[in-house]
Amino acid sequence: MGKKEEFLRQKNSMQKALKIIIAVLGIIAVGLTVMLFIPAKKKKEGAYYAAEINYSGQEIQMTDIPAVVNKEGKIEIPLEDVQKYGIVYVPYSPTKPLTAFFLNDGRLAVAVSICEPCQGYRFKIQDNALVCMTCGTRWSLLDDLKGIDGGCTAYPPDEIPYEVKDGKILVDKNIVDAWQPRV
Amino acid sequence: MAYIQVESVSKKYVKGNVETRVLKDVSFQVGKGEFWIVAGPSGSGKSTLLSILGSLNEPDSGRVLVDELDLFSLSHDERALFRLNYLGFIFQNFHLLPYLTALENILLPTLAYPHKISKEKEARELLKMLGLEGKEGKYPKELSGGEQERVAIARALIMEPEILLADEPTGNLDSKTGEEVMKIFAELNRRGKTIIMVTHNLDHLQYATHALFLKDGEVLEIKTLKEAN
Numbered sequence: 001m002g003k004k005e006e007f008l009r010q011k012n013s014m015q016k017a018l019k020i021i022i023a024v025l026g027i028i029a030v031g032l033t034v035m036l037f038i039p040a041k042k043k044k045e046g047a048y049y050a051a052e053i054n055y056s057g058q059e060i061q062m063t064d065i066p067a068v069v070n071k072e073g074k075i076e077i078p079l080e081d082v083q084k085y086g087i088v089y090v091p092y093s094p095t096k097p098l099t100a101f102f103l104n105d106g107r108l109a110v111a112v113s114i115c116e117p118c119q120g121y122r123f124k125i126q127d128n129a130l131v132c133m134t135c136g137t138r139w140s141l142l143d144d145l146k147g148i149d150g151g152c153t154a155y156p157p158d159e160i161p162y163e164v165k166d167g168k169i170l171v172d173k174n175i176v177d178a179w180q181p182r183v
Numbered sequence: 184m185a186y187i188q189v190e191s192v193s194k195k196y197v198k199g200n201v202e203t204r205v206l207k208d209v210s211f212q213v214g215k216g217e218f219w220i221v222a223g224p225s226g227s228g229k230s231t232l233l234s235i236l237g238s239l240n241e242p243d244s245g246r247v248l249v250d251e252l253d254l255f256s257l258s259h260d261e262r263a264l265f266r267l268n269y270l271g272f273i274f275q276n277f278h279l280l281p282y283l284t285a286l287e288n289i290l291l292p293t294l295a296y297p298h299k300i301s302k303e304k305e306a307r308e309l310l311k312m313l314g315l316e317g318k319e320g321k322y323p324k325e326l327s328g329g330e331q332e333r334v335a336i337a338r339a340l341i342m343e344p345e346i347l348l349a350d351e352p353t354g355n356l357d358s359k360t361g362e363e364v365m366k367i368f369a370e371l372n373r374r375g376k377t378i379i380m381v382t383h384n385l386d387h388l389q390y391a392t393h394a395l396f397l398k399d400g401e402v403l404e405i406k407t408l409k410e411a412n
């Protein structure tokens with residue numbers, strides 16, 4: 001099969017799936033319209049917030065910490081480590097390392113530590129931005145990882161849900177195992 | 184219509200009230216099987232142009248058509264599919280995942296494919312073709328710079344892309360190793376791959392069929408160096 005036929009075939013099957021998703025979304029949208037009357041909250045639902053931070057003039061490299069999986073199937077990251085080191089690298093699996101750091105508004109972000117287009121896996125914090133060490137793309141820590149510049153701005157490290165309990169960040173192992181690169 | 188058709192592509196970046204026009208009305212056409220080198224001073228817009236050709240970055244105006252597909256009329260997901268089917272990327276910092284062996288690194292893109300596929304046989308063939316036989320089980324830190332670059336090339340080739348986009352692939356290599364890598368690109372081109380490579384090493388022009396010189400975001404000159412085969 002030629003490249004184009006293969007591409008068009010995959011595109012069509014994706015569009016079919018999309019139609020179903022759009023139908024479902026339409027139904028959800030009706031429900032959401034009701035919720036529109038409730039004013040939008042500034043803080044993200046389910047996120048952990050520490051004090052606000054200003055990274056101006058700072059450069060923080062990643063610190064590696066071991067990946068620990070508890071018997072409930074949760075990956076444990078000590079909150080204290082993130083506070084101490086600023087940005088941590090957790091080699092949960094070779095293809096799915098995790099990272100955790102704080103945004104300027106104090107929100108804790110946990111994400112798969114991969115810049116998917118360039119396949120870089122290491123980042124640093126510099127001047128209120130998250131920076132990919134491979135391609136140099138920068139995402140704003142002031143504005144929910146919105147792209148600032150570089151080749152991969154559309155793909156900040158993919159954030160995953162977590163909860164914080166007894167000083168530990170807990171990430172569901174199943175969610176990480178099922179995670180797939182977007183590009 | 185040309186295989187890759189770049190029509191009046193412009194791109195500007197705005198920071199505060201400062202506007203930088205990074206690409207100004209860039210147009211050119213690449214035929215299937217051609218080997219283009221994009222050269223120009225640092226900051227002239229080479230990487231931006233390459234990322235637009237790779238659909239990783241959107242132009243403000245103009246169009247890019249590849250195999251008659253208008254890239255920026257595709258949705259984000261369709262573009263991801265396009266990249267997976269058509270493109271192989273090779274960057275200067277070929278950063279391979281350190282916890283994966285050479286073979287596993289090469290197989291990484293296959294994990295992103297919508298339906299799981301096994302390409303181990305192909306990966307082993309690529310290792311052989313690139314002179315990395317016996318290195319499949321080695322980790323990146325056990326490989327030389329040139330070997331790591333070749334693993335990155337194999338990774339770009341594993342999905343059998345028609346087009347290779349390379350941004351200064353020899354930028355971190357000594358000149359002898361860089362030369363060997365260029366010979367690999369020349370061989371890939373001889374086997375029919377369309378290649379667009381950013382470099383400022385003008386010695387590399389001997390391998391290319393065309394050269395495009397950028398300056399301040401404008402096309403200064405397009406040269407045909409030799410016929411594509």
Ligand SMILES: Nc1ncnc2c1ncn2[C@@H]1O[C@H](COP(=O)(O)OP(=O)(O)O)[C@@H](O)[C@H]1O
Nearest residue numbers: 148149150196205224225226227228229230231
């Ligand atoms: N995302 C971006 N936001 C703002 N400016 C950018 C961005 N990407 C590149 N630039 C600027 O655009 C110009 C061209 O950059 P680039 O395409 O990387 O050039 P080259 O690869 O030729 O060195 C430079 O002045 C650079 O600072």
Ligand SMILES: [Mg+2]
Nearest residue numbers: 229230231350
């Ligand atoms: Mg560049």
